Amino acid sequence: MAKWMSVAQVKEQIEESSAEEVISGYLEVIKKSKINGYITVSEKAIEQAKKIDDEGQDGLLAGVPIAIKDNISVKGLPNSCGSRILEGYIPPFNAHVVEKLLVAGAVILGKTNMDEFAMGSSTETSYFGPTANPWDLERVPGGSSGGSAAVIAAGEAPLALGSDTGGSVRCPAAFCGVVGLKPTYGVVSRYGVVAYANSLEQVGPLANNVADIAILMDVIAGYDRRDSTSIDRKMAYQKALVNDVKGLKIGIPKEFFGEGIHPDVEKAVWNSIHKYEGLGATWEEVSMPNIKYALASYYIIAMSEASSNLARFDGTRYGFRNNGENWNAMVSKTRAEGFGTEVKRRILLGTYALSAGYHDKYYLKALKVRTLVKQDFDRALAKIDLLMAPTMPNPAFKIGEKIEDPLTLYLSDVNTCPINLAGVPSISISCGFTDGLPIGLQIIGRPFEELTVLRAAYTFEQITDYHTKRPLEVA
Amino acid sequence: MVYENPEGIKIGLEIHVQLNKLKTKMFCGCSSDYHNAAPNAQTCPICLGLPGTLPVLNKKAVEAAIKVGLALEGEIAEETQFHRKNYFYPDLPKGFQVTQYDFPIVSKGKVVIEGEDGEHVIGITRAHMEEDPGKLVHLGSIEKSKGVLINYNRSGMSLIEIVTEPDIRTPKEARRFLDKLRNILEYLDIFDGNLEGAMRVDANVSVYWGTRVEIKNISSHKGVERALLYEIMRQKNVIRHGGKIIQETRHYDEGRGVTISLRTKEEAEDYRYFREPDLMPMRVVGWIPSVRETLPELPDAKHARFIEEYCITDMHARALTSKIMLADFYESICAKGVDPKIAATWTADVLLGELNYRDLAISSYDGKKIFFLNTKGMKIENSFKVSDMVELVPLFAEGKISDRSAVEVIRSILDSKGEKSPFRIIEEKGLSKAEDDLVSKVVAETIAENTGAVQDYLGGAEKSLNFLVGQVMKKTKGTADAKTAREFLLKGLKG
Known part of the structure; x- marks a missing residue:
């Protein structure tokens, strides 16, 4: 069985053999994994596959395996959020997204590793240890949906779900050389997704190619x-799979090419833009003056919401608990030992x-900045169709390299978090390599115009082969 | 007469009203009829705050809040939104309460009460929607409790918090305000005040126009009056002894009738309010006209109409409109064509008096029967039929039974738990009014048997006549009409 398959190939394989065989093939690959991408592998996957074989399910994803980030509730499987504090909790x-997947016949392979409560850009803050980047096992896969991106890059699943609060789908997609989409806010239900920052996050798909997305x-x-x-708006996403960008107007926001950008990243992104130009699209530079405040605004809003969202983990009803002489002491001890350093840092900052x-000084000001950032996007997207920029200013860094320096780590979200403040859709696709590490191109669209974003990404795949490259480390 | 408020007392109340008549909770589909459910049986992932769950607002709760706003003559916000109030407590499953902050759905209302010096207006600062937390159950008394159990059945129930201006001047006014408010809310059919925890009050009180003290979570109107009486006395004592009142929160110990300090202002919690990102701001201005159409006739209007339409006294009208169920019961009786004045007397004076004596509270009315529950056990245990009153009123009006017998009939109906009809009771107890010749026969006997009293009366002791009337009533087992007995006696004594 080929390791890296598209959904179409998986379905062919199921036709030829069975869903059960395909799933056990993936389970074999997972067993030999070198990357620590899964926190839980589902013991029911085979059973689920057999049932699909027996019943002849004809859903869009009948028998197709998928990996789910460990902050998205799957009934009967642990939902750790990469944290100790949810020890023993089984939703x-x-x-909602899992219900939809099951109806479509998808088989859940397991739950993937992530930064604790999605707080991080490297998957290093997980209680279950870091996930390795399949392209270089000494490097991080990005985060916070690092497990979801890495298992796709390593051929341990053809599809995955992540969640993107400030870049958590696109960052690991860029670092692992896969495709990751953050949909417009409201397009995908958040029901059952453990909240980090409610007003910012969306569930997003990850895959080897745009068609699967x-x-x-x-x-x-x-x-x-x-x-x-949630917004009531019907869209047929596969209709976007058209090889044509003629006449598309692309905006290049120079603020996304700021200080500290890796020269190879800059080069790869510009090469891509010129490829689009060659296909009949036009480009122009646009200015988004408030982008420079986005990162600060993003972190204040995200941490503020998080400080409230994570208050429910008090050891009283479920999860990890460390008893004390009274309830207050129990809660203190539970939270002190149940949460990791980064989560505690963000709760403290958000509380503050x-x-x-x-x-007024921090939270309200951050909301005002958010409005300004949104207006920057509105203005830019009024005259152009898409914005293009590097997803990450740098390729994947080494495990342990930045973890002691949270501010540097926060800075790596500089190009992804403005998109969440604005609520617009954005995809990251592979657009080159530097020293054997993938580079991500970010394509940003107008609200609810995922179809344009997907069409541009799909067209790029038709004239490039970056998305077909596989990491040899895990081959 | 103007009430001078000599001690400079200012009282403001915050009332938590549970919308226990809505079928479901505020943000999930759980039934709100949880009072008899096993602990934690009426819960779901949403009201338990399990990670990943999201709130979906119950539209009926918003309509109820608008209804309350209109009934309190307040302003309804065009747009309203929810905030999170963040604090840790075991009964709070999410670690925050979804409530409203700077955009309450209702502001600037009023309630008119019978104050110390006649009609008195209590301003309503605001009314907002919020969710109820769960309930802690202590094993034993709070002080000696060995442990605490948590019941989340109440978690997520819809509440409306009503905040008054500090316009209340005496504990009695506070109680009257609460009685009136409860009555209005019951008229709106969004609330059953008899259910445990249906109305919980925090009271703010200051004396000599000074620093205010908050008393938290008092569960009965009587309790509020008592807590305030105690607290005013305490504050006056502190000042008399040269002390200062500090801004603090106190707890009312219902058993001992005292207030105990919980925390001072310095220890006050910072709730870190921010807009609830999982609920979108709502424009409700468009809802107002249709909600207004559902507004029933309110107590003051009904009171005025009863006086006008049924020609009953102000006092009877007030008593009859003090509960929507009672007002409806009374109107059903009148609709059968009986004398409304007599019906008012027997309902407002006798029936209500009996209920009070028996510790029964009106709990519901189904169009035929009014039901009563025991205020101790909170179980429905008695009822009274409209048809019984319709039977009884004409019997009295036509002079077929005496007023004493009528009282006896009402008592007996209640004794039989609403089972026996007036006719049956009259027959069983022989309560038909005694015929005149029987009365005159008994009068003659009484005069003959009580020569002493007769002599006293003839000697000028008017009071002796009452004694003789009493003897006639006793001999006829109350079936004689007291007026007739008196007339016959006077005639007999002259002769």
Whole structure:
């Protein structure tokens, strides 16, 4: 069995043999894994595959395996969020996206590693240890959905779900050389996804190629009454798979090519832009003056919301608990030992930003900046169709290189987090290599115009072969 | 007369009203009828705050809040939104409460009460929507408790918090305000005040126009009055002894009737309010007209109409409109064509008096029967039929039974738990009014048997006549009409 298959190839394989055989093939690969991409491998995957074989399911993803980030609830499987504090917690319900996947016949392989509560850009803050980048096992896969991106790059799953609060799907997609989409805010239901920063995050698909991203979007997107921020808007994502960018107007925001960008990254992105030009698209530089404040605004908002979201983990009802002489002591001890350093740092900073006397200075100001950033996107996207920029200013760094220096680590989100502040869709695709490490091109669209984003990404794949390159380390 | 408020007392109340008549909770589909459910049986991932769950607002809760706003003559916000109030407590499964902050759905309302010096207006600062936390159950008393159990059945119930201006001047006014408010809310059919925890009050009180002290979580109107009486006395004592009142939060110990300090202002929590990102701001301005159409006639309007339409006294009208169920019960009786004044007397004076004596509270009315529950056990255990009152009123109006017998009939109906009809009771107990010749026969006997009293009366002791009337009533087992007995006696004594 080929290791790296597209959804179409998986389906062919199922036709030829069976879903059971395909799934056990993947389980074999996972067993030999060198990357620590999964926190939990589902013991029910084979059973699920057999059932699909027996019943002849004809859903869009019948028998197709998928890996799920460990902050998306799957009934009966642990949902650790990469944290000790959820030790022993097994959700009694499925996330909306998981329900959709099961209806479409997808087989859940397992739950993937992630930065603790999605707080990080390297998957190093996981309680379950870091995930290795398949292209260089000494390097990080990016984060926070590092496990989801890495298992795709390593051929341990053809599809995965991640969540993107400030770049958590696109960053690992770029570092691992796979495709990752952050949809427009409201397009995919967040029901069942453990919140880090509610107003910013979306579930996003990861895959080896753009076509598979479109298929997955056709399954998971759509209105859900259980998520009040969900938007009722029907779209057929596979219709975007058209090889044509003629006449598309591309904007290049120079603010995304700032100080500290790796010269090879800059070069690869410009090469890509020129390829689009060769296909009949036009480009122009655009200015987004408020982008420079986006990172600060993003972190204040995300940490503030997180400080409230994570208050429920108090050891009282579920998860890890460390008893004390009274309830307050128990909660303190539970949270002190249950959360890792980065999570505690963000809870403290978020609590501070929301507290009396600082609320206006930090939290409200961050909201105002968010509005300005949004306006920058509105203005830029009013006259152009798409924005293009590097996903990450640098390729994957070494495990341990930045983890002691949170500020440097925060800075790596500089190009991804503005997109979450604005709520617009953005995809990261592979557009080159430097020293054997993938480089990600970020394509940003207007709200609800995922189809244009996907079309541009799909067209790029037709004239390049970056997406077909595989890491030899795990071959 | 103007009430001078000599001690400079200012009282403001915050009332948590549980919308226990809505079918489901505020943000999930769990039933709100949890009072008899096993602990934690009426919960789901959402009201338990399991990670990944999201709130979906119950539209009925918003409509109820608008209804309350209109009934309190307040302003309804055009747009409203929810905030998170962050604090740690075991009954709070998410570590924050979804509530409203700077955009409450209702502001600037009022309630008119019977104050110390006549009609008195209590301003309503605001009313907002929020969710109820779970409930802690202590094993034993709070002080000696060996452990605490948590019941999340209440978690996520819809609440409306109503905040008054500090316009209340005495504990009695506070109680009257609460009675009136409860009555209005019951008229709106969004709330059953009899259910445990349906109305919980925090009271702010200061004396000599000074620093205010908050008393938290008092569960009964009587409790509020008592807590305030105690707290005012305490504050006056502190000042009399040269002390200063500090801004603090106190707990009312219902058993001992005292307030105990919980925390001072310095220890006050910072709730770090911010907008709830999982719920979008709502424009509700468009809802107002349709909600207004569902507004029922409110107590003051009904009171005025009862006086006008049924020609009953102000006092009877007030009593009859003090509960929507009672008002409806009364109107059903009148609709059958019986004398409304007599019906008012028997309902407002006798029936209500009996309920009070028996510790029964009106709990519901189904169009035929009014039901009562025991205020101790909170279980429905008695009822009274409209048809019984319709039977009874004409019997009295036509002079077929005495007023004493009518009272007896009402008591007996309650004794039989609403089973026996007036006719049956009258027959069983022989309560038909005694015929005149029987009365005159008994009068003659009484005069003959009580020569002492007769002599006293003839000697000028008017009171002796009452004694003789009493003897006639006793001999006829109350079936004689007291007025007739008196007339016959006077005639007999002259002769």
